[in-house]
Amino acid sequence: xxxxxxxxxxxxxxxxxxxxxxxxxxxxxxxxxxxxxxxxxxxxxxxxxxxxxxxxxxxxxxxxxxxxxxxxxxxxxxxxxxxxxxxxxxxxxxxxxxxxxxxxxxxxxxxxxxxxxxxxxxxxxxxxxxxxxxxxxxxxxxxxxxxxxxxxxxxxxxxxxxxxxxxxxxxxxxxxxxxxxxxxxxxxxxxxxxxxxxxxxxxxxxx
Numbered sequence: 038x039x040x041x042x043x044x045x046x047x048x049x050x051x052x053x054x055x056x057x058x059x060x061x062x063x064x065x066x067x068x069x070x071x072x073x074x075x076x077x078x079x080x081x082x083x084x085x086x087x088x089x090x091x092x093x094x095x096x097x098x099x100x101x102x103x104x105x106x107x108x109x110x111x112x113x114x115x116x117x118x119x120x121x122x123x124x125x126x127x128x129x130x131x132x133x134x135x136x137x138x139x140x141x142x143x144x145x146x147x148x149x150x151x152x153x154x155x156x157x158x159x160x161x162x163x164x165x166x167x168x169x170x171x172x173x174x175x176x177x178x179x180x181x182x183x184x185x186x187x188x189x190x191x192x193x194x195x196x197x198x199x200x201x202x203x204x205x206x207x208x209x210x211x212x213x214x215x216x217x218x219x220x221x222x223x224x225x226x227x228x229x230x231x232x233x234x235x236x237x238x239x240x241x242x243x244x
Contacts, residue, residue: 040117040161045087045154046070048080060150062160069171071118071162073126079147086154099151106156110135113156116149119163121170207237 046061058080062071075083082099096104106113112133120127126146133139144152153160207215215234222231 039164041065041067041164041167043071043118043160043162045083045150045160048084060147062150062162064162064167064171069167069173071167071171073146073150074124075147079145079151082151083147083154086151099148099155102152103155106132113152113158114139115158116144116146116153116160117163118146118149118161118166121166126166126170207234212238212241 042065043062044065046063049059049061057074057076060073060075060080060083062073063069064071082097085093085097086099093100103113114131114133117129117131118126119129128144128146128149130142130144130149130152131139132142150160210218215238219231219234219238222228222234
C-alpha cells in the first residue's frame with residue numbers, strides 16, 4: 038500500500054519555534070513518529086477534540102464545519118498527507134456526499150487533522166513522505182507523556198482565559214503592564230480596549 042495509517046500520539050511544545058506545538062503522529066504498525074509543527078489555534082482545536090469532556094461554549098471553526106457537513110449529509114472519509122516541501126506538509130481531505138460521490142479538497146494538514154478527530158476518520162501519510170520525515174523513536178516514556186498532558190492542559194487554560202471578558206483579563210495585569218497595553222491599544226486604534234484599560238487604571242487609582 039502506498040499510504041501508511043497514522044494515529045495521534047500527542048501534542049508537545051515545539052523545541053524549535055516559540056509559541057508553536059509539535060503534533061506527534063505515529064504509524065499504526067511500526068515505531069516511526071511523524072512530528073508536525075502547528076500553531077496554537079490548531080493545537081487548541083485538536084486538543085479540544087481529543088478531550089471529550091471539554092466543550093467550548095460556542096462552536097469553534099472546525100466544529101462549525103463539521104455541523105455544516107452533517108446538515109448537508111456530507112461525511113469525511115479520510116485525510117491523506119501526500120507531500121512534504123520545504124518543511125510544509127500538504128494534505129487532502131476525502132469527503133463523500135449524500136449521493137455516495139467522493140470529493141477531494143486541499144487542506145492545511147493541521148486543519149485536516151483537527152477535522153479527522155471530530156469525524157473519527159483515519160489519517161494516512163504517503164509512504165515516501167514517511168520515509169523522508171518519519172523519526173524512529175523508542176516508546177514514549179512516562180516523562181514524555183506528562184509533558185504532552187501538560188501541553189494540553191496549557192491549551193485548555195488558554196481557552197478558558199479566552200472565554201473571559203476583557204474586564205476579567207485585565208485584573209491579571211500590573212499597573213505597568215496595563216499602561217503599556219494602553220499605549221499599544223491607542224497606537225493600533227483599538228479604542229474599545231483602550232477605554233477598558235483606562236477604566237481599570239482609574240479603578241485602581243481610587244483604591
